[in-house]
Amino acid sequence: MTALIEVENLTLQFRTDEGLITAVDNVSFSLNKGEVMGLVGESGSGKSVTAKALMHLNARNAVYSLESRITLHTDSGPVDVLSLKTPRDLNIVRGGAVSMIFQEPMASFAPAITIGKQMVEQLQLHGDYSKQQAKNISVEMLDRVGISDAAKRFDQYAFELSGGMRQRAMIAMALSTQPKLLIADEPTTALDVTIQAQVIDLMKDLVDEFHMGIVFITHDLGVVAQTADKVNVMYLGRMIEEGPVREVIRNPKHPYTQGLLAALPKLDDLDAVLTPVPGDIPSPLERPSGCVFHTRCSKIVGDECRQTVPENRSIDPTHSVACHIYSEVPA
Amino acid sequence: MLNFARFVLTRAVLAMITLIIVSLVVFSLMELVPGDCAERYLAFKNTQGSGISVADIENERVRLGLDRPFLERWGKWIVGAFQGEFGDSCILRVNIAQLLGDKFWISLGLCLASLMLAYAIAVPVGIIAAASHNAVLNNSLRLFSYLGLAMPNFLLALMIMLFSTVYFGDTLTGLFSAEFRDADWSWARVMDLLSNAWLPIFILGWSATAFALQTVRALMSDEIGKLYVTAAEARGVHGRKLLWNYPARHALGPIVNSLGFDLNRIFNELPIVALILTLTEAGALLIEALARSNDQQLAGAIIFLLTASIVTLNFLTDVMLAVLDPRVRKSIVR
Numbered sequence: 001m002t003a004l005i006e007v008e009n010l011t012l013q014f015r016t017d018e019g020l021i022t023a024v025d026n027v028s029f030s031l032n033k034g035e036v037m038g039l040v041g042e043s044g045s046g047k048s049v050t051a052k053a054l055m056h057l058n059a060r061n062a063v064y065s066l067e068s069r070i071t072l073h074t075d076s077g078p079v080d081v082l083s084l085k086t087p088r089d090l091n092i093v094r095g096g097a098v099s100m101i102f103q104e105p106m107a108s109f110a111p112a113i114t115i116g117k118q119m120v121e122q123l124q125l126h127g128d129y130s131k132q133q134a135k136n137i138s139v140e141m142l143d144r145v146g147i148s149d150a151a152k153r154f155d156q157y158a159f160e161l162s163g164g165m166r167q168r169a170m171i172a173m174a175l176s177t178q179p180k181l182l183i184a185d186e187p188t189t190a191l192d193v194t195i196q197a198q199v200i201d202l203m204k205d206l207v208d209e210f211h212m213g214i215v216f217i218t219h220d221l222g223v224v225a226q227t228a229d230k231v232n233v234m235y236l237g238r239m240i241e242e243g244p245v246r247e248v249i250r251n252p253k254h255p256y257t258q259g260l261l262a263a264l265p266k267l268d269d270l271d272a273v274l275t276p277v278p279g280d281i282p283s284p285l286e287r288p289s290g291c292v293f294h295t296r297c298s299k300i301v302g303d304e305c306r307q308t309v310p311e312n313r314s315i316d317p318t319h320s321v322a323c324h325i326y327s328e329v330p331a
Numbered sequence: 332m333l334n335f336a337r338f339v340l341t342r343a344v345l346a347m348i349t350l351i352i353v354s355l356v357v358f359s360l361m362e363l364v365p366g367d368c369a370e371r372y373l374a375f376k377n378t379q380g381s382g383i384s385v386a387d388i389e390n391e392r393v394r395l396g397l398d399r400p401f402l403e404r405w406g407k408w409i410v411g412a413f414q415g416e417f418g419d420s421c422i423l424r425v426n427i428a429q430l431l432g433d434k435f436w437i438s439l440g441l442c443l444a445s446l447m448l449a450y451a452i453a454v455p456v457g458i459i460a461a462a463s464h465n466a467v468l469n470n471s472l473r474l475f476s477y478l479g480l481a482m483p484n485f486l487l488a489l490m491i492m493l494f495s496t497v498y499f500g501d502t503l504t505g506l507f508s509a510e511f512r513d514a515d516w517s518w519a520r521v522m523d524l525l526s527n528a529w530l531p532i533f534i535l536g537w538s539a540t541a542f543a544l545q546t547v548r549a550l551m552s553d554e555i556g557k558l559y560v561t562a563a564e565a566r567g568v569h570g571r572k573l574l575w576n577y578p579a580r581h582a583l584g585p586i587v588n589s590l591g592f593d594l595n596r597i598f599n600e601l602p603i604v605a606l607i608l609t610l611t612e613a614g615a616l617l618i619e620a621l622a623r624s625n626d627q628q629l630a631g632a633i634i635f636l637l638t639a640s641i642v643t644l645n646f647l648t649d650v651m652l653a654v655l656d657p658r659v660r661k662s663i664v665r
Contacts, residue, residue, distance in 0.1 A: 055565055057561070057564060057565055060464065087567075087569035087570060090567070090569075091567045094564065094565055094566065094567040094569075095565060095567035096567065099565070099566070100562075100565045102558055102561075102562055104558060107557065107558040107559060108558050108559055108561075108562035109559055109562070110563065110576075110580075110581065111559070111581065111656075111657075111658060112580060112581055112584075112655065112656050112657055112658070113576070113580075114657075118563070118566075121566070121568065122566040122567065122568075125566070125567045125568065126567060157657050157658070157661070159658055159661075160661070173566070
């Protein structure tokens, strides 16, 4: 397996009127070709910001630390994503080798431009296609993701499609340029459960077919369990637990991950009381010292939780956690 | 295409119906004014020294057709109105169409020119300002907008007149030079009108531009923050293509929508500017008819013409909106 994208020490702050706000704090991970990684966390955990950083797509007031490094391995060699400046250079991570699909398919299509026009535009930006060629590829792609009457849909607008159709069209558009990496930002959250399952199945098929890597952002561990190979749990900009998806779900180490799993409804025991993680995610303006989770943690082991940032400790070669509970385990 | 023609036709019919309802409202309001044209005329004669009896008033009423039922009179009025015929002024006793002459069209022209000036400036500048992060540009635009919104038109008009009088010895008043004032329309008269009209257009356009700038900027900032713009950027669309094809194109609909409202606002501001610049136009005539002489026939005619213009403009913006926005087009055309 070869690495597709490597993220090292990603630290990202936003310059605002209230000062610098840390959105992502020293996050590292890597993803191989054909691998699906779930990026899990509540809103405000920094998962979308992390994903956007992969396309160098964050707002103008974003400040990356000097140590931050994102390397994308393409057919023509490694690309240092954060050093890309001009639109022409950025093309490769924006719709070329990297594509993104968003949470709300309705809102992510321009309402007054046909789906076909938007698809053709992307294809022509990234490849040397004539209009007709681009149209043929688009219709083929729409057909491939299971949209009936693809030629007709090509000339329609997003508001004329159903929710599930729209997300399929979004996937078709994202994959039309045959990207190596697909970033899916809560692609099923806005959909009905039955449609969710269809879209997830479709995405699984496409990973196999196109052999690409997927970063799957969600707050839903259930969806992650179905789709991902490995999972990264984020909290307040920090990666707190990382491992193979089954391992993390069966054997969660971090109190936050345990809390997230306990908060999921269980269909086999409907009388079980849901135990939500107490409290709210703190404002990024008031980042807790020490372990960022200590303000909500029920398993505080001592003052070190409040004072020192826990290091990443390996539970086994693939599973690691950043928590003081496991301080006896060598880092 | 056939569908689109049907849509335009439907809208035209709807506009017509609106106009007829408006005419009913206007006509009813005219009727609500205490006294009628017969009384007003004979009261006027009375002040000239002739004795008036109740029978005289009744005779005059019959002569003017005021003894007929309401609906019949309205019907007659509306049929005339659509042909540009509004009867006689109650006070001045001359045909309203003649009295108004070109005044209404000149007023409308001034307003439309101001409106066009305002949007010709506000649309590109507002779009660029919303997309730009240049603090100097944004702050100077903000300053201009506040000045435009806060400074009353009449003050601006007075300042320009004062300046011009002191430095050029020209008060810049009126719409026509003396030799053209009562002349027939000719090429020279048109040129004369244009050489004088720039000032009221500029003054009316000043605040209208400030207002429109705020609207365009707010609409654009809204659109720029939307997900589809980020999504397009994530597909590699960038620069001018991103700005004009995505947020700007989608902000145009609501901008077009605000045109009808703006025309009305500008027309309301016209009389004050007209008063200061001593323009002979219909807005001032309307105020005169409404506030001073109680000339309901004249007031009704001007109000009807004004609403007809606004309804027409709204019809045009509806069609434009359908051309611009497929959601509108597809919701009605089918």
